Amino acid sequence: MQHPDRSETPAADEAVSPGFPGSGRRVLISGASRGLGRAVAEAFAANGDRVAVHYGSRRRDAEATVARLAGDGHVLLGADLADPRQTADLADAAAEALGGLDVLVNNAAVNTPHPPATTDYGDWCAAWRRHVDVNLLGTANLSHAAARHMIARGAGGRIVNIGSRGAFRGEPDHPAYGATKAAVHALGQSLAVALAPHGIAVTSVAPGFIDTERVTHRLTGPEGEAIRAQSPYGRVATPEEVAAAVLWLASPQAGWSAGAVLDLNGASYLRT
Numbered sequence: 001m002q003h004p005d006r007s008e009t010p011a012a013d014e015a016v017s018p019g020f021p022g023s024g025r026r027v028l029i030s031g032a033s034r035g036l037g038r039a040v041a042e043a044f045a046a047n048g049d050r051v052a053v054h055y056g057s058r059r060r061d062a063e064a065t066v067a068r069l070a071g072d073g074h075v076l077l078g079a080d081l082a083d084p085r086q087t088a089d090l091a092d093a094a095a096e097a098l099g100g101l102d103v104l105v106n107n108a109a110v111n112t113p114h115p116p117a118t119t120d121y122g123d124w125c126a127a128w129r130r131h132v133d134v135n136l137l138g139t140a141n142l143s144h145a146a147a148r149h150m151i152a153r154g155a156g157g158r159i160v161n162i163g164s165r166g167a168f169r170g171e172p173d174h175p176a177y178g179a180t181k182a183a184v185h186a187l188g189q190s191l192a193v194a195l196a197p198h199g200i201a202v203t204s205v206a207p208g209f210i211d212t213e214r215v216t217h218r219l220t221g222p223e224g225e226a227i228r229a230q231s232p233y234g235r236v237a238t239p240e241e242v243a244a245a246v247l248w249l250a251s252p253q254a255g256w257s258a259g260a261v262l263d264l265n266g267a268s269y270l271r272t
Contacts, residue, residue, distance in 0.1 A: 156199025
């Protein structure tokens with residue numbers, strides 16, 4: 001049997017994701033003012049991509065993120081993702097400023113405590129409404145708006161959702177957070193099937209604890225040692241470790257990972 005000459009076979013990147021580039025892409029990252037969002041923005045910028053840094057209320061932190069990014073052509077955009085109109089406008093503004101959209105990272109989320117045994121009913125309802133509006137509906141609406149730009153361009157794309165280990169392990173003091181992150185995982189799998197014919201691969205990551213500003217008070221407080229002991233490594237993740245996984249899921253080589261939910265928790269919670 002005669003084998004084809006290698007020069008006649010497509011390059012590896014083209015074989016797995018025809019026409020989708022590995023760098024120089026237009027990337028929108030929601031909730032990129034600090035913490036994991038900032039680390040993800042830095043990873044894409046270092047890869048040679050141009051980044052739209054979204055913020056909800058922390059404009060000064062988001063400005064600092066943009067100032068840290070390698071390369072040029074990055075932009076700063078604000079929007080309240082609980083507002084469907086602002087969410088759609090955010091995708092449009094990012095596409096206009098960057099000249100299109102190739103990658104969306106859904107990182108923005110709220111996570112405020114509301115333990116059911118001690119939270120009064122009014123606060124309980126308000127917490128659920130806010131978590132659903134931002135974590136789930138904001139992610140769904142921004143994904144729809146960004147996907148429309150990717151489809152119109154006709155060159156494929158990547159959507160990576162930041163989920164959570166809490167979707168599987170449970171969040172007793174933050175039940176709306178755990179529930180909405182589980183919904184984000186399910187949303188990502190539905191979108192993966194719906195958007196694959198357009199060359200758009202949708203995936204999710206499910207991190208455990210990450211050493212960010214949001215949880216510093218917990219990691220340095222009395223429960224810090226117990227949190228680190230959840231992993232056999234005796235620590236929590238760095239933002240850069242999770243950002244590296246997000247960057248790979250947005251690569252041409254990761255197209256066949258569509259629909260995946262990638263655990264990133266240092267073996268602190270294992271599932272089959």
